[in-house]
Amino acid sequence: xxxxxxxxxxxxxxxxxxxxxxxxxxxxxxxxxxxxxxxxxxxxxxxxxxxxxxxxxxxxxxxxxxxxxxxxxxxxxxxxxxxxxxxxxxxxxxxxxxxxxxxxxxxxxxxxxxxxxxxxx
Amino acid sequence: xxxxxxxxxxxxxxxxxxxxxxxxxxxxxxxxxxxxxxxxxxxxxxxxxxxxxxxxxxxxxxxxxxxxxxxxxxxxxxxxxxxxxxxxxxxxxxxxxxxxxxxxxxxxxxxxxxxxxxxxxxxxxxxxxxxxxxxxxxxxxxxxxxxxxxxxxxxxxxxxxxxxxxxxxxxxxxxxxxxxxxxxxxxxxxxxxxxxxxxxxxxxxxxxxxxxxxxxxxxxxxxxxxxxxxxxxxxxxxxxxxxxxxxxxxxxxxxxxxxxxxxxxxxxxxxxxxxxxxxxxxxxxxxxxxxxxxxxxxxxxxxxxxxxxxxxxxxxxxxxxxxxxxxxxxxxxxxxxxxxxxxxxxxxxxxxxxxx
Numbered sequence: 001x002x003x004x005x006x007x008x009x010x011x012x013x014x015x016x017x018x019x020x021x022x023x024x025x026x027x028x029x030x031x032x033x034x035x036x037x038x039x040x041x042x043x044x045x046x047x048x049x050x051x052x053x054x055x056x057x058x059x060x061x062x063x064x065x066x067x068x069x070x071x072x073x074x075x076x077x078x079x080x081x082x083x084x085x086x087x088x089x090x091x092x093x094x095x096x097x098x099x100x101x102x103x104x105x106x107x108x109x110x111x112x113x114x115x116x117x118x119x120x121x
Numbered sequence: 122x123x124x125x126x127x128x129x130x131x132x133x134x135x136x137x138x139x140x141x142x143x144x145x146x147x148x149x150x151x152x153x154x155x156x157x158x159x160x161x162x163x164x165x166x167x168x169x170x171x172x173x174x175x176x177x178x179x180x181x182x183x184x185x186x187x188x189x190x191x192x193x194x195x196x197x198x199x200x201x202x203x204x205x206x207x208x209x210x211x212x213x214x215x216x217x218x219x220x221x222x223x224x225x226x227x228x229x230x231x232x233x234x235x236x237x238x239x240x241x242x243x244x245x246x247x248x249x250x251x252x253x254x255x256x257x258x259x260x261x262x263x264x265x266x267x268x269x270x271x272x273x274x275x276x277x278x279x280x281x282x283x284x285x286x287x288x289x290x291x292x293x294x295x296x297x298x299x300x301x302x303x304x305x306x307x308x309x310x311x312x313x314x315x316x317x318x319x320x321x322x323x324x325x326x327x328x329x330x331x332x333x334x335x336x337x338x339x340x341x342x343x344x345x346x347x348x349x350x351x352x353x354x355x356x357x358x359x360x361x362x363x364x365x366x367x368x369x370x371x372x373x374x375x376x377x378x379x380x381x382x383x384x385x386x387x388x389x390x391x392x393x394x395x396x397x398x399x400x401x402x403x404x405x406x407x408x409x410x411x412x413x414x415x416x417x418x419x420x421x422x423x424x425x426x427x428x429x430x431x432x433x434x435x436x437x438x439x440x441x442x443x444x445x446x447x448x449x450x451x452x453x454x455x456x457x458x459x460x461x462x463x464x465x466x467x468x469x470x471x472x473x474x475x476x477x
Contacts, residue, residue: 022288022312025320031285061292062309064316065417096309 009051013042016059026066035070043075047084057101058094065103069111072104076111158203158238159184165220166213167437167464172457174216178223179458185227185235186337204235204260206251207242214277214349215437215464217250218360221280222345222462224259226364229340234261246275253277254347276301276350284341286323291315294348298357302350305357305474311467314425317418318361318465319344326365326463328374333366337461340364355471356432364462367439369395372402381405395441396453403445423447425467432469438462 015023019042024033046053057063075085085108090101159181162173184202192198204224206212212220227235237260240248251257253275278297281290294315295307322344327335348359365371372378382401383393391397406419426432427447435444435452439459444452 020288022292024288024316025286025323030320030323031287033288034286060309061288061307062312062316064288064313064320065421066317066320069417 009049010054011046011050011052012054012056013046014056014059016056018042021059022061023063023067025064026070030066033067035067035072035074038067038071039074039078043071043088044078044080047075047080047087050087052087052089054089054091055104057090057092057097057104060097063100063103068100068104069107073107073111076108076115082112158205161206161209163208163210164212165209165216166211167215167442167456167460168213171442171454175456175458175460178216178219178461181220182223182337182461185223186230202235203238205238206244206247207239209247210244212244212247212250214250214351214358215360215435215466217247217254217277218280218345218347218362219460219462219464221251221254221256221259222282222362222364224256225280225282225345226337226340226343228259229343230338234259236260237262249275250277253279255279276352278347278349280345280347282343282345283319284323284343286316286319288312288316291319291346294346294359298348298350302357304471305350308429308474310425310428311359314422314467315346315359315361317421319346321418321422322361322363322365322463325371326363326367328366328371332374333370335366337364350471351468354468356468357471357474358466358468360464360466362462362464367395367441367459367463368402368436369398369439369441372398378402378405394455395439396443396455397441399436399438399441399443400445400450400453422465422467426469429469429473431473432467435464435466435468437464437466 013019015038019038020033022033023035023038024031026034027036028034043053043055090104092098092101159177161177161181162170164170165174165177167174224235237257240262243251254277276298278294278301281294283290292307292312295305295311299305299307323342326344327339327342342365343363345362346360348357350356351358372382382398382405385401385404386393386397391401403419403423406417406423423434423445424447426434426445431446433444433446433451435442437456437460440456442452442454442456443450
């Protein structure tokens with residue numbers, strides 16, 4: 001599903017090549033290429049199995065906010081802890097997609113802040 | 122005088138009898154075929170003749186989607202409905218999109234095509250718009266009329282529709298437009314804005330069954346979308362439409378949204394008109410306060426304009442109709458009645474795409 005290097009236990013997920021060129025909505029019920037599907041099929045298994053997980057954003061048609069928030073912010077809501085999140089490296093070979101790596105981190109941080117709130121369910 | 126043959130006499134008798142039957146039907150039912158014909162106004166435009174346009178669409182939906190049955194010689198039939206746009210001199214693209222979506226809903230719900238009437242008398246612009254959107258295919262009408270309109274004058278893509286977030290289809294609007302117009306090139310922010318608008322249709326436009334009884338039946342949680350190159354204004358325009366309850370109703374039904382929008386409207390000293398509620402919903406999207414992971418869609422829809430560096434986003438929903446650019450409200454108006462859904466339009470000047 002994604003490329004790994006055994007010696008260093010590194011995985012690289014190229015969203016456009018390994019998952020979809022057309023990232024979709026938040027949940028699976030919204031259709032193919034959802035943030036939920038990407039998180040469950042790629043991010044969570046890779047974070048559990050590897051020491052470092054590189055996600056490459058380049059080459060997609062674009063990234064709807066709902067997709068990004070559910071894929072990356074959803075990691076926190078699913079219980080991925082800070083130590084596991086440190087394995088995550090968000091990159092883009094195409095400089096015009098670098099902004100999405102920043103947005104994805106913002107969603108992770110916002111989800112962590114929400115999780116820290118006492119009223120958060 | 123030419124002698125009448127027996128064949129001529131029989132034909133004359135048959136024709137006379139047919140004419141008498143038609144005349145009798147006309148007297149009985151008020152119209153020759155008991156048909157329902159909704160006459161549209163000369164100008165169909167949400168901006169220039171909003172009241173008449175919204176009223177026409179409402180009458181059309183009443184006739185098309187509420188069954189009207191007529192009794193003929195003791196037997197009940199569904200009254201035939203015809204689409205006759207011969208009286209329309211001017212039709213805007215947003216109205217064409219709305220009307221095409223209504224015709225699609227009719228086909229989806231009834232499984233039969235609505236019949237078109239007097240197509241030869243339809244104006245060139247109306248024929249060109251309907252043809253480009255794929256309405257004639259929906260109506261099962263062949264190419265009956267050549268238009269004098271240059272194909273370059275209206276570059277309008279075929280209306281697409283779905284019940285899921287079919288992003289490959291959505292992106293195809295951009296690729297198709299770029300093939301038709303050399304100036305345009307697909308942009309990630311346009312893809313994102315269209316995708317978020319489609320998600321809003323799926324998630325929020327249609328309340329769960331039983332919660333609110335819709336005035337007209339839904340054809341699923343469906344969206345429609347298209348794009349065009351407007352040569353008159355030198356702009357690229359994209360549209361996403363749904364036939365749901367509208368943003369004002371959705372906000373009113375969701376306690377968190379309702380509270381946040383009310384707070385913003387109070388702060389701005391605005392009443393709760395539909396246009397103001399739509400504006401408030403955009404402001405909530407911008408602040409994101411209290412919505413947790415949600416509420417980012419509207420902001421991303423507006424961000425299309427900011428990232429393009431020009432143009433506007435227009436949202437017609439419920440009775441409200443607002444146009445915004447990246448920083449301010451450009452126009453705000455109220456229609457006399459609900460347009461029967463939500464239409465989101467982005468318009469971006471051609472020159473923002475000049476650099477590829």
